Amino acid sequence: MVAIIRSSASAKRSCQYNENKVDTGLASCILAGNYPCEASELTAKQRMLVLQKRLDLNERCKKGCLHIVLSFPAEDKLTQAELKKISQTYMDHIGLADQPFLVYQHLDTLHPHLHLVTVTVKADGSGNSVFHSRQAAVKDVIKQIEKDYRLTPSRGRMMPAGKLESAQKLQYGKIPATLAISQVLSVVLPNFKYSSLLELNAVLRHYNLVAKTGKPGSKIRFYQGLTYQMLADDGRKIGTSVKASRLSGKPTLRYLHERFKANKLAVLPGQQRIKTLIDLALIAPDTRSLAALGQRLSQQGVKAVYALEATGKLCEVIFVDFRTRSVFSASQLGGRYTPSKLLEHLAESEKSLESAPGIYQNPLLKPSSGMAALQAEPAISSEKQASAPLPDESLLKLLLDPVPQADSLPRELKRRLHKKRKQISLQL
Numbered sequence: 001m002v003a004i005i006r007s008s009a010s011a012k013r014s015c016q017y018n019e020n021k022v023d024t025g026l027a028s029c030i031l032a033g034n035y036p037c038e039a040s041e042l043t044a045k046q047r048m049l050v051l052q053k054r055l056d057l058n059e060r061c062k063k064g065c066l067h068i069v070l071s072f073p074a075e076d077k078l079t080q081a082e083l084k085k086i087s088q089t090y091m092d093h094i095g096l097a098d099q100p101f102l103v104y105q106h107l108d109t110l111h112p113h114l115h116l117v118t119v120t121v122k123a124d125g126s127g128n129s130v131f132h133s134r135q136a137a138v139k140d141v142i143k144q145i146e147k148d149y150r151l152t153p154s155r156g157r158m159m160p161a162g163k164l165e166s167a168q169k170l171q172y173g174k175i176p177a178t179l180a181i182s183q184v185l186s187v188v189l190p191n192f193k194y195s196s197l198l199e200l201n202a203v204l205r206h207y208n209l210v211a212k213t214g215k216p217g218s219k220i221r222f223y224q225g226l227t228y229q230m231l232a233d234d235g236r237k238i239g240t241s242v243k244a245s246r247l248s249g250k251p252t253l254r255y256l257h258e259r260f261k262a263n264k265l266a267v268l269p270g271q272q273r274i275k276t277l278i279d280l281a282l283i284a285p286d287t288r289s290l291a292a293l294g295q296r297l298s299q300q301g302v303k304a305v306y307a308l309e310a311t312g313k314l315c316e317v318i319f320v321d322f323r324t325r326s327v328f329s330a331s332q333l334g335g336r337y338t339p340s341k342l343l344e345h346l347a348e349s350e351k352s353l354e355s356a357p358g359i360y361q362n363p364l365l366k367p368s369s370g371m372a373a374l375q376a377e378p379a380i381s382s383e384k385q386a387s388a389p390l391p392d393e394s395l396l397k398l399l400l401d402p403v404p405q406a407d408s409l410p411r412e413l414k415r416r417l418h419k420k421r422k423q424i425s426l427q428l
Contacts, residue, residue: 001142001151002071003090004240007063011051014067014117018104019044027115031084031103033091039102050100051117057125064127066096068116069240073152074176078112080105086149087114093141095128096120109173170208170230172238181228182248184209189251192325193263193270197256199327202305202318208233212241213253226253270326274319275333277302282345289346290317314339 008014021027022044032039035050055064070090072078078086087103101118120128146153170180184207194200201210208231214220220227227241228251244252281287281296294304301323307316317330317339330337 001086001146002069002154003138003142004069004071005138006067006069008065008067009063011055011065011117011119012048014065015044015048015051015102017067018102018106018115018117019048021104021106025107027104027106029102030080030105031087031101033088033101033103033118034098035100047102051102051119054100054119054121054123057123058121058127061121061127064120066116066118066120068118069113070116071113072111074111076112076151082149083112083114086145087116089145089148090141091116091118093144094138098122099128109176111176168207172230172232177230177239178242178246181209181230181242185228185247185251186249189249189256189259192327193266194327195260195264195267196329198307198316199318199329200256202303202307202320203327205231205235205305206303206320210237211256224253226251226256267326267328270321270324271328271333273324274302274321274326274328275337278319278333278337282342287346290314290342293342293346314343317342 018027018029022029029039029047032042032047035042035047039047051065055061058064068090070087083105084103087101088097091097091099091101096118099118099120099122101116104115104117106113106115122128142154145151170184174180184204188200188203188207192200192203194203197211197213204210210229210231212227212229214225214227219225226244228244228247229237229241230239232238244250249255277297277300278293281293284296287293287296290304290306297304297319301321303320303322305318305320306314307318309315317337319328319330320326321328330339330342335341
């Protein structure tokens, strides 16, 4: 059994997260502890208001709402009655048995897990000091519950190494998150050549995974920790973060720094290949944007990942070569391949196309021949035309289509002429 405790200032946000799961059929509210009636007899709004009104009794309490997640291994087959007893026992052990709390059973993963929402403010508006004193002994509480209900001990579960040659995109809820993340990392970390965390995340994004070092000023950043979290197909973070120390192989930040140093020299032989592919893609006539550049590179097994700042400005372009399993940052390839230079080149290409003359000039002609040579050039036979490189289709259509007739003719020319008949005089 694993317990995760998060605190927040609003009970509405925590309840709304679980109620949205209930509306989609992925969860159910199985218990309303210390409520005036059963959970099934209350609406979602009524369940939330009981907790929110209790929070409003103490305005000095900044984060009085607790969102607790209790996860159990898949091999523990627990009934709903057993889950209710476990949640009540847990609340009693942490000193919140007299507080109103809601228990939600989530069904979106293979392993059973509960979400508990409660508050630390008492009925008289004072804070609960018992919880803060027992919070340090949460690990001992979990051990006691595991022993009482004969659950699989959390420290006794070992994740298999899962040595695979290839990995698939992660999908939340299909297999346990810890096992799924371990399988992807066992393929990516030892086989791909990356030299920074940004380059590693460019590879992991392909598998719906991200590595995080924490926000500036956080404890995980201060102690140089590392966590991994699954992503949805649209890039949203989903599920809970998993510490690197809990995964097989211990892919911690210290391990990654060693890989960064070793890979700086290992990626050098593949730089010329990626430069050549970028140059060929840039001179292609249909490469007029970053999206078109990435699409052309994908035909050669190279994926372009764009790193954006908080303001939406492009700060880096990372090229992941899946054929050589090498990762390159655009700024490290040279001055010509920096994000600013790439954008400048694409802007010039678009500008030159917009300002091009309406009449197409054959590029096979000598510069000295000029427009006169183009006008005097005879029609190309079908055999020669098949062997010669064809120009752009729109320009070819402009040359070969017949010129439309003008409609603005004088009225005198538009009028149909009638032949005047000779009049015969009958006068003698």
